[in-house]
Amino acid sequence: MKPPSALSLLVDALRVLPGVGPKSAQRMAYHLMQHDREGAERLGGALLGATRRLRHCERCNTFTEAEVCEMCLDEERDPSLLCVVETPADQIMLEQTLTYRGLYFVLMGRLSPLDGIGPREIHFDKLLQRATDGVVREVMLATNFTNEGEATAHYLGQTLKARGLVVTRLARGVPAGGELEYVDAGTIARAVLDRRTV
Amino acid sequence: MKPPSALSLLVDALRVLPGVGPKSAQRMAYHLMQHDREGAERLGGALLGATRRLRHCERCNTFTEAEVCEMCLDEERDPSLLCVVETPADQIMLEQTLTYRGLYFVLMGRLSPLDGIGPREIHFDKLLQRATDGVVREVMLATNFTNEGEATAHYLGQTLKARGLVVTRLARGVPAGGELEYVDAGTIARAVLDRRTV
Ligand SMILES: [Zn+2]
Ligand SMILES: [Zn+2]
Numbered sequence: 001m002k003p004p005s006a007l008s009l010l011v012d013a014l015r016v017l018p019g020v021g022p023k024s025a026q027r028m029a030y031h032l033m034q035h036d037r038e039g040a041e042r043l044g045g046a047l048l049g050a051t052r053r054l055r056h057c058e059r060c061n062t063f064t065e066a067e068v069c070e071m072c073l074d075e076e077r078d079p080s081l082l083c084v085v086e087t088p089a090d091q092i093m094l095e096q097t098l099t100y101r102g103l104y105f106v107l108m109g110r111l112s113p114l115d116g117i118g119p120r121e122i123h124f125d126k127l128l129q130r131a132t133d134g135v136v137r138e139v140m141l142a143t144n145f146t147n148e149g150e151a152t153a154h155y156l157g158q159t160l161k162a163r164g165l166v167v168t169r170l171a172r173g174v175p176a177g178g179e180l181e182y183v184d185a186g187t188i189a190r191a192v193l194d195r196r197t198v
Numbered sequence: 199m200k201p202p203s204a205l206s207l208l209v210d211a212l213r214v215l216p217g218v219g220p221k222s223a224q225r226m227a228y229h230l231m232q233h234d235r236e237g238a239e240r241l242g243g244a245l246l247g248a249t250r251r252l253r254h255c256e257r258c259n260t261f262t263e264a265e266v267c268e269m270c271l272d273e274e275r276d277p278s279l280l281c282v283v284e285t286p287a288d289q290i291m292l293e294q295t296l297t298y299r300g301l302y303f304v305l306m307g308r309l310s311p312l313d314g315i316g317p318r319e320i321h322f323d324k325l326l327q328r329a330t331d332g333v334v335r336e337v338m339l340a341t342n343f344t345n346e347g348e349a350t351a352h353y354l355g356q357t358l359k360a361r362g363l364v365v366t367r368l369a370r371g372v373p374a375g376g377e378l379e380y381v382d383a384g385t386i387a388r389a390v391l392d393r394r395t396v
Contacts, residue, residue, distance in 0.1 A: 016237030
């Protein structure tokens with residue numbers, strides 16, 4: 001006996017989700033088909049909509065549906081200040097502190113040589129081009145305070161300083177080993193204010 | 199700053215998956231958009247395909263794309279023997295033992311009064327109609343050997359016996375507290391052979 005093909009295709013496809021193995025894929029599929037077909041349809045549409053509509057901002061590299069994202073077009077922001085974060089979630093956290101009024105660059109990752117993630121994978125050339133546009137004066141490194149985040153900050157700091165830019169790092173108000181998106185906004189706010197030259 | 203709408207729709211929609219909270223939905227969305235758009239598109243299509251094509255078999259209640267599933271139409275199976283299981287996964291496990299040649303009824307759940315799951319939710323009327331078609335002689339209860347599975351077997355056994363049917367239960371070769379889909383096929387095979395009248 002084989003399960004119907006639409007069902008086995010679904011079980012198989014659910015395994016693209018990080019951390020979902022064959023058993024939990026099967027449970028998810030049965031759950032959706034038995035108890036939440038409306039939700040399954042909504043998720044299906046959202047996945048197709050996102051893959052078709054989302055691209056990377058030409059300036060800051062975050063996800064956007066336009067060529068350039070809303071924040072990069074915001075004339076109220078200070079274009080001389082560029083904050084480098086690992087992920088869009090980190091950017092959201094920083095915005096919630098209400099202490100930063102510059103622009104961003106989102107690496108969409110962090111250096112991790114053992115996983116094959118080098119400068120190319122974190123879009124280093126795009127960052128370099130962005131940071132050397134003649135308007136940016138200071139680059140604030142806000143990668144995570146994990147080993148990989150620190151190594152990424154070190155690499156970026158060395159390279160950007162060599163181009164004559166002022167490079168700062170969030171102050172160590174952020175707990176060592178901490179990941180920005182799990183830290184409270186008050187701690188991050190102080191770290192922004194105390195940022196130091198690298 | 200708000201995330202782009204296609205992205206926030208996706209993060210929101212991923213929460214229909216059992217056990218997925220806001221943080222893991224965000225991680226899943228970023229992962230798919232950053233590293234596996236092809237997989238995301240495949241999953242989206244599979245979800246829409248499954249919601250549109252899957253229905254319940256009119257005879258055995260399992261998922262199928264036709265009115266009646268392939269197994270119910272298989273003339274090699276013994277129509278006088280009906281095995282009741284909780285889920286399609288349990289049915290697949292039983293088939294793998296190669297010890298059972300009758301037909302099935304899939305409850306798509308188990309009695310659980312505290313969760314509001316009563317006879318209606320496990321399609322009891324449909325089972326009753328199926329079991330009293332004049333052809334079925336024996337109903338073999340293969341619900342799980344958990345508290346809820348045992349209670350379900352007890353309820354079904356009482357009601358079906360009152361209709362004059364022979365009702366059997368898988369032998370207690372299945373470890374107490376065990377869930378069929380996690381038990382090895384050999385143990386289940388012996389339990390099928392040793393099934394006892396209730
Ligand atoms: Zn942008
Ligand atoms: Zn069927």
